[in-house]
Amino acid sequence: MQPVIAVSNLSKTYASGFRALKHIDLDIRRGEIFALLGPNGAGKTTLISIICGIVNATEGTVAVDGHDIIRDYRAARSMIGLVPQELTTDAFESVWGTVAFSRGLFGKSANPGHIEKVLKDLSLWDKKDSKIITLSGGMKRRLLIAKALSHEPQILFLDEPTAGVDVELRREMWQLVRSLKAGGVTIILTTHYIDEAEEMAERVGVISKGEIILVENKAELMRKLGKKQLTLHLQEPLDTVPPELGDYRLDLSSDRGELIYTYDTQGEQPSIAALLDDLDKAGIRFKDLQTTQSSLEDIFVSLVREDR
């Protein structure tokens, strides 16, 4: 299937001479939720801005649903909604007015019913006649989402959509994103909350210093890079790990009361069953055990650290 966004060989050098993007190739699949992760200054916003037409690329091309973003900008842009990272809004316009303005700007005829729905979905309905300047930061963030949804885009970019939004509303927004996806909208989001990506995304791209260092299905990524740990709480503390268990490369906790077995999920190491068997043979008894699995956050941190 043709990707809904095809970025090829995209580079950006800012006027300052700074190279913010270096030969980016990236395909976004139709209807997916894609999370773009990366440390501050990695180039996430720059990449999104080029795709949306706000920043000029230095080199390379982008096609949105087959439409080149420069030659065929009208077709490309009318498919896209963007929620920018910065809270940039007018001040004296009303909430309703500014959302209706966005819809018009994208060439859609007025549709009060749709705007009403969007405002209600974002819990902004009771604010519809308020001036924007009277809204709180979190409300403004939601207003920007409402503006982006006002023209019924098929592709939605969310550049840190939940920064400054409280926990409950964050859950509501995730819900909204899921229902948009169910309606066929492709969603690309950046976030610094890894749990958000873990919760929502089907695929994850990691960008660092202007380069995409990894694009992977989330589940695949967790499987490949995810580490598991088995912790055994011993009945009797041990002085050293018995030599017959050397194959397992076990760690002994500093209070000598716990044995820790680290294994990856690829299963190239001896199985847990074998370990428990061998422990039994060595006469080591334990009173409890627990396993932990590394999160996307741990994976992300280790990836970016490697890249440094």
Added chain:
Amino acid sequence: MNIHAMRAIYKFEMARTRRTLMQSIISPVISTSLYFVVFGAAIGSRIAQVEGITYGAFIVPGLIMLSLLTQSIANASFGIYFPKFTGTIYELLLAPVSYLEIVVSYVGAAATKSIILGLIILATATLFVPLRIAHPLWMILFLALTAVTFSLVGFIIGIWADGFEKLQLVPLLIVTPLTFLGGSFYSIDMLPPFWQTVTLFNPVVYLISGFRWSFYGIADVSVAVSLAMTLVFMAISLALVAWIFKTGYRLKT
């Protein structure tokens, strides 16, 4: 054509005008009235007629032009500068609108506002001096052409400016002097020959002369020349705007 977008921008700009109605209408009306009191009544009473017209009536077209020029530039430059300043311009760059549509909408709104203003000042003037308008259609044409041309100039300034000082610099340093020296308050014939020649390099002379002709049938330069020059300024402004958008100058990084 993205008509919906053009309508949205135009409506947005006109709503801004309505919100600032007081300052945008009241202050030019007051300052124009002051000109009438000072130049028309106080000084004018000592000046005999200019080319058969009382001095008070003679300065009306120039006064309207003065307001028209400054207001067109102020409206249009602010209209595009402000979104740049607050960052809301991102939406304009994001939207499926052509540059032509953006210019037409912003300049159209700014010109509308200054034409309304010009007509209000004209109405104010009738309270002070007896007026006759010999060629009303030409009067409207000059009014509209000038409003559009200088709204284009304002638009260019708004894009060029990267601070509020620059936004005021051009109107203050260039436009106001040109207008005062453009024959708002006198006929060019009143100047010594050397200055008459210098004046002919001042574009505003042609605007005011043509505009005054539509009132009283008298002109410093021929109407055809006035009209041609007005159109030339307009073409130059349009070319500049086209260049700005083609290069993304100061709009996109």
